[in-house]
Amino acid sequence: MTAADSARTAPGAPAVAVLGTGIMGSGMARSMLRAGIPVRVWNRTRSRAEPLRADGATVTDTxxxxxxxxxxxLTALNDGPSVAQTLKDAAPGLRPGQVWLQSSTVGTDATTDLAHRAGELGLVYLDAPVSGTRQPAEQGTLTVFVSGPSTARTSVLPVLDAIGQRTLWVGEEPGAATRLKLVANTWVINMVNAVAECLNLAEGLGLDPRLFLDAMKGGPLDTPYLQGKSAAVLSGDLSPSFALSTALKDTGLILEAAEAAGVKLDLVEASAERFTRAEAAGHGDEDMIATYHAGRRA
Known part of the structure; x- marks a missing residue:
């Protein structure tokens, strides 16, 4: 660490390793760096981590x-297998007592498995999925759901304060936060498909979709989400703040959890079908509002 780096480091700040520098991981890393937290980052494709060097992060090869x-x-990876493999690769550098803030959305079964792996390595496991997309991650305004031993709260507080505007401590049991995240994602997934279908129907009926948006504007049924996602479609800018392929993965996790719980989620099943069609049409890397393309005529 250089003298300049030392000057930027907040007194008493924990040293953080961020594994995974996609949309969410890179955003959270930048938020921590702004808060004076020293950060080392790793990504399987190193070129995706390199831009963080300009923000003050140390980029590692492994x-x-x-x-x-x-x-x-802090792990911010795509799915359970990716997290498990990365933990295996990192194991020789880990030590008992380190706090593992697991922010990836991996589902209930994988969360249980990862908690067991953490115990075998002597890590303090915090199940900590986040709610938000690219912009909140970059701005440090995510909502963080956390479950795990309360004794670890003090050590991770600077990190949670840097990446989120709100932290919900869900309980002592790892997995409780993941279950809450699946419920929150159910709301988002159903909402984004509702927006897409309204735009599809307006166009199919020969209406300018902006008329629909204007009809909703300022009323009790209007939301910034409706206006923002519709604007992305109408402008043609589907740069991902949350990729459609990731939304499809999360939809699968929700349906698995629902089946295990004996709950039938018809809307989520329909959303999975739309996401699948949009991904097959080549829109997987675009924002999840690209589900709009699943409802257009060929």
Whole structure:
């Protein structure tokens, strides 16, 4: 660490290793760096981590190198298998007592498995999925759901304050936060498909979709989400703040959890079909409002 880096480091700030620098991981890393938290980052494709060097992060070649000496390890990866493999790769650099802040949305079964793996390595496991997309991650305004031992709260508080505007402590049991995240994602997934279908129907009936948006504007049924996602479609800018392929993955996790709980989710099943059609048409890497394309005539 250079003298300039030391000057930017907040007194008493924990050293953090961020594993995974996609949309969410890179945003959270930048938020921590702005707060004076020293950050080492790793990504399987190193070129996706390199831009964080300009923000003050140390970019490492391996996950093992990133976690060695860190106080907190934050994982922000795509799914359960990716998290499990990365933990295996990082294991030689880990030490008992490190706090693992697991922010990836991996579902209930994978969360249980990861908690067991953490116990075997002597890590303090915090189940900590986040609610938000690219902009909140970059701005440090995510909502963080956390479950795990309350004894770890003090050590991770600077990290949680840097990445989120609100932290909900859900309980001592790892997995409770993940279950809440699946419920929250159910709301988002159904809402984005509702927006897409309204735009589809307006166009199909020969209406300018802006008339529908104007009819909703300022009323009790209007939301910034409706206006923002519709604007993305109408402008043709589907740059991902949350990728459609990731939304499809999360939809699968929700349906698995619902089946295990004996709950029938008809709207989520329909959303899964729309996401699948949109992904098959080549829109998987676009924002999840690209589900709009699943409802257009060929």
């Amino acid at each position: 996950a093992e190198e990133a976690v060695r000496g860190a106080d907190v390890v």
